[in-house]
Amino acid sequence: MNMRKMLGAAAALVLATSSTLASADSKPELSIGYVDGWSDSVATTNVAAQVIEQKLGYKVKLQAVATGIMWQGVATGKLDAMLSAWLPVTHGEYWTKNKDKVVDYGPNFKDAKIGLIVPEYVTAKSVADLKTDTSFKNKIVGIDAGSGVMLKTDQAIKDYDLTGYKLQASSGAAMTAELGRAYDKHESIAVTGWVPHWMFAKWKLRFLDDPKGVYGAAETVNSIGSKELATKAPEVATFLKNFHWNSKDEIGEVMLAIQDGAKPEAAAKDWVAKHPDRVAEWTAK
Template structure:
């Protein structure tokens, strides 16, 4: 009886230690729910970390500023949605001493005016003489970075009479889809990475005056403690990088068309074992 009790205590201790160890193998990653690229990238990375590195991953949807603050204070272990050097430049300046930059997971991020490939216009300057756009640019939320830059572009390219129509990301893509189906000219404010590039053949209008700035990178950022807490995760984040807008577009489009983010990520990971092996060696 005494031996059984001792064995029971021993088993309980082993289980407690095991449970403690399991809890220790958890990382938290912040993302911005309204950004399709943030949702896609974070869910794919989380799936790889779970499947190949054996960590539990807790995803937290937060606002941009809270995401940066969370990683800087160690309340979050990482984020994969830092637009640098310009868009999140202020956040970087404020938090750079308290975070670790693991480098870009997407290299050619940019904002600008986007049109279907079938339109003749190739530059922002072409809008001045092309009547097919009916002097309208379809925008997103008023006050967003790309909208402020578009107001500036209308001035700098002397697009007199052009009206920038504020709406939402969903309304903008709906209007783009309707125009595309009829092969009509349309100009919208947009960015890459975005699922619309996986759905339609689109192009950025050239911006020789540089109103929208140069291409940016989307970087993976870790807390100061991540390297010690989860060295395999830190090593993965250093290697994790999308090859192109089409690669991430595959995941973003699946989510846009109704797949749950976790299911879309699992599906992508299952279909691309060679890419996962490049990132993890497994």
């Protein structure tokens, strides 16, 4: 090969390489909203962001926002997506207001629910059993006053005629701390809670049956995109359709790692590295 041909081949190689780099760099940065106080929102959003960055080649900026701002952000296109929409009830009002301005990519977690949670070792099976089970000492340990599960528990105390029961308002952290102390002593305790939550990965727990349906049916946590996302990042839109957790234990691994002190990004990277088969399912064309 003469010098001119060699230079020509080298130039072609440089051009091909630079165009490949340019196409990677030309992918837009995506902005995804989440709610910082929700362990499931933090875990799910960070895992999705790692997959989008590592496997699909987009930069992702995560934005911690309040629930209403999160919905508004996606509806106006200021946010490209969120993975924390509780439907059909918990975020029902937000959905009704914004459904024509967003795209629902389906559930990333099924069987999300709220209710009263107890350790597996207690005798009580339903909320009604609390009425005659004195081991609970007429107390239900709650979270922030005014939250949905607290309002429903006030209703449950009336509907199940739990006369003498007191609903103790606290915080999510205080509730799990009290649950942990009771669990270690093998004592009866009932707390207000929900799935997905890291406490199910840490302890053996179950919901008390709710035959009166005070707490409502199971919900789904859905991934919602802006109207522009499918055009802006088609591979990400496809990923959001495929992305879902198989169980509360699967997401629980990530939530518990974060609860035990790992930074959310590090916990997500670790989970993605350990589960290549699941990531392959989510990123299949």
